[in-house]
Amino acid sequence: MGKHPECPPNLCASPSGGHLMAAWARACDDPWVISPAQVRPPLVRTSDERLVAGVCAAVARHLRLDPVIVRGAFVALAFVGVGVLAYALLWVFLPHADSVPIDSTVGDGRGPTAMATSRLSLEALRDKPSLAILLIGVGGAALLTQVGPFGEIQVLWPLIIVGFGLALIWRQVDDRDLLSRRSLRWRLAAGAAVTVVGLVTVLATLNLLEVTWQSFAATLLILGGVGLATAPWWRRLVAERASERRARIRVEERAEVAAHLHDSVLQTLALIQRHADSPREVNRLARGQERELRSWLYGRPGEDTATFGGALERAVADIEASYDVRVQSVIVGDAPVEDGLSAVLQATHEAMRNAARHAGVQDVSLYAEVEDDGVTVFVRDRGVGFDPDSIADDRRGVRYSIVQRMARHGGSARITSAPGTGTEVELRLSQAAS
């Protein structure tokens, strides 16, 4: 390994020769280097830097130049004629960042420059991409009047309009979810309308409208005839495509169901067979599996822990998994979990745990109602019950986890119980308090 003549010796003494380039870049203190590991950022276009299609921004990032310089160069070249062509070719051949796994360390590639004023105007342009497109359209048309066959000045403006419309349409191509976004669809429609208006104006200016209309009608007639003649084939083609699609969806669904059944139901059935001598365990497994399968089959859209109802269901599942009880839960209404509601959740969890542990029965009822003015939760069992006045001071579960927690959050807890009649815990939190 030979020594680099300009390098400080400690860097070149690096044991692995592969890092030589990176070490050199570091040592020479190049202001444009953003990441030492990446010598040059990849030549890809990104949507957030673009004015038109992001070509200039991509080239600028790759060459570590200010985009303004590159853009200026392209505009200058456009008047010679090469610029537009080069831009178009680069647009076609440069991949878009969405389709290339991009190295996250690349950074934005814009170095510190003194061109603050042009940067400012660029920022303004970035917010109004249509304006930028219009400017480029003017430039392109100016070029065309010089080199193109349409020397007359009247054609210039319609051509600008056409270019503007086309640019509007093409610009959307890089966006992934093309037709799924309303704004994109509107922009596409606007682009198409502008293009058509421009074309019609061009034709009208050149007095070609009549001819065009006639040939257009003739073409339409021929196309219609061909279409009618081949209609049966088209129809069959479409039908076949649709049925193929349906079949594929069915196969995929079947595979998904099979995978789910295998992962959950078959496993549980195997476990149940292994625990056949323990009714308690079999019960627990069956209940857990039933709950999971049911939520998979009929899952509520919002069944996640971010909502009160979803979190309650989770708590119920937890209780059923930990104790040999079945919790009959009825939840009316729903709300996002906030501070006060999470206190209610914890108190409810504790109340259910108490019922599961001390009531001595297998059924616990949970009823929760979320209304505009507050939340009410009832946890009830028909078990042994107790005398609430005789709660020993060491029974922290009831005193701290339920009564005092609710009081801290401005709610209330009421425990109704008597030996032999079961227990009901009522938790109440008004919305104003939460």
Added chain:
Amino acid sequence: MSQLRVFLVDDHAMIRSGVRAELGSDPQAGLAVVGEAGTVEDAVRGILETMPDVVLLDVHMPSGGGRAVLDQVRGQAPGVRFLALSVSDAAEDVIGVIRGGARGYVTKTISGADLCDAVSRVAAGDAIFSPRLAGFVLDAFAAGPVAVPEDVAEKALDVLSAREREVMRLLARGYTYREIGQQLFISIKTVETHASNVLRKLQVSNRNELTRWAVDRRIV
């Protein structure tokens, strides 16, 4: 007291034999299973032949489910009462069966004694609400126009009266009719009347929320 004649409709033979055993286990209840069917056609034929007092109807079955049985039988056998029995179905099916004329809805995890009780009560003309069905009613008829006076609300189809709401809340909390009566200081008969009124509203109300809620939610 004469025996109540019960007909079972469920496409799972195991469930049928289990329910049959549970209904017959308590001689005090006086229930006799007079027939069973596993398909919609068999059920329609069997019910019309035996003319039972109560049909225990599975909500979800191939070729139309419980709703199809109800639609075909109700016109010809108005005296037969239906109780929906379901393991875990989408709410829209359950609401469909209730609106098709079933007098109530219980889950298959119900205990044998409770099931016998529910069958007897349906035979007597009562409405049966499982806690989840009561919760669904509260959800679907969620606080409508508050200003409706009590006597109007009793008759109006699209709103629950305050009392009916109270009864539904207690049902959702797992209270029995007797316990509800004690809690609200009213007779069991009155509780039953409230429940029947709510069932009727659930059956005939054209509140469009009902369908929407049913699609969004599951009951069981």
